[in-house]
Amino acid sequence: MMTVTDLDCLRGQRRVLSGVSFALDAGDCLILRGPNGAGKTTLLRTLAGLSPAPRGALSTAPEDLVYTGHLDAVKPQLTVAENLTFWQGIYQNAPQDTLNSFDLDELADRPAATLSAGQKRRLGLARLHVSGRKIWLLDEPTTALDADHVARFTDTLQAHCNGGGIAIISTHLDIALPQARTLNVADFAARQDRTADEEADPFLQGAY
Numbered sequence: 001m002m003t004v005t006d007l008d009c010l011r012g013q014r015r016v017l018s019g020v021s022f023a024l025d026a027g028d029c030l031i032l033r034g035p036n037g038a039g040k041t042t043l044l045r046t047l048a049g050l051s052p053a054p055r056g057a058l059s060t061a062p063e064d065l066v067y068t069g070h071l072d073a074v075k076p077q078l079t080v081a082e083n084l085t086f087w088q089g090i091y092q093n094a095p096q097d098t099l100n101s102f103d104l105d106e107l108a109d110r111p112a113a114t115l116s117a118g119q120k121r122r123l124g125l126a127r128l129h130v131s132g133r134k135i136w137l138l139d140e141p142t143t144a145l146d147a148d149h150v151a152r153f154t155d156t157l158q159a160h161c162n163g164g165g166i167a168i169i170s171t172h173l174d175i176a177l178p179q180a181r182t183l184n185v186a187d188f189a190a191r192q193d194r195t196a197d198e199e200a201d202p203f204l205q206g207a208y
């Protein structure tokens with residue numbers, strides 16, 4: 001259902017990862033590991049189409065994916081409920097029970113600007129649910145969540161995968177999903193010298 005073949009990933013103009021390959025089926029969860037700066041965010045951004053890939057192939061279309069990064073995509077001037085309604089309009093999807101799933105019922109009428117960091121993160125994660133998309137790309141999704149909400153989010157992830165969805169997650173924490181596989185992105189660190197072919201590649205002019 002999702003195949004990544006020999007993918008190179010750039011950040012700025014620097015090649016960070018080279019030759020990333022993996023295949024995931026419906027229901028799979030892949031945890032990205034690696035030390036700070038290894039390229040986990042870079043890989044997620046490349047899969048999401050936010051960073052260029054000079055080489056390699058990805059089997060999925062952009063409309064199959066939803067990405068949530070360090071910034072929560074929350075509109076601060078809108079209330080919690082208005083944010084959800086806004087996203088429902090964007091994704092043309094009306095999921096049931098998003099407020100409850102992310103423990104946002106009591107915050108529905110609060111302007112997002114007034115939420116705590118963890119509450120805002122929960123609202124940002126609710127966008128995944130609203131999107132209805134099959135492949136979730138998650139960059140440190142549990143940052144700022146307390147233990148209870150990490151457990152609730154893990155249940156949401158499990159339900160997504162049980163329903164045939166796919167999740168790719170960058171995290172330094174353990175996420176209790178029994179079926180999760182691990183990819184150490186440090187195994188794909190790009191060498192920083194360049195071949196003659198790369199020197200001649202106009203896409204990489206200026207990259208190092």
Ligand SMILES: Nc1ncnc2c1ncn2[C@@H]1O[C@H](COP(=O)(O)OP(=O)(O)OP(=O)(O)O)[C@@H](O)[C@H]1O
Nearest residue numbers: 011012013016034035036037038039040041042043
């Ligand atoms: N905007 C940028 N421009 C150029 N290089 C960047 C940029 N952002 C990050 N980098 C560099 O790209 C490399 C990969 O960074 P990336 O954010 O993908 O790592 P990470 O594995 O997600 O790290 P962390 O665990 O700290 O979140 C690092 O060397 C980093 O310094």
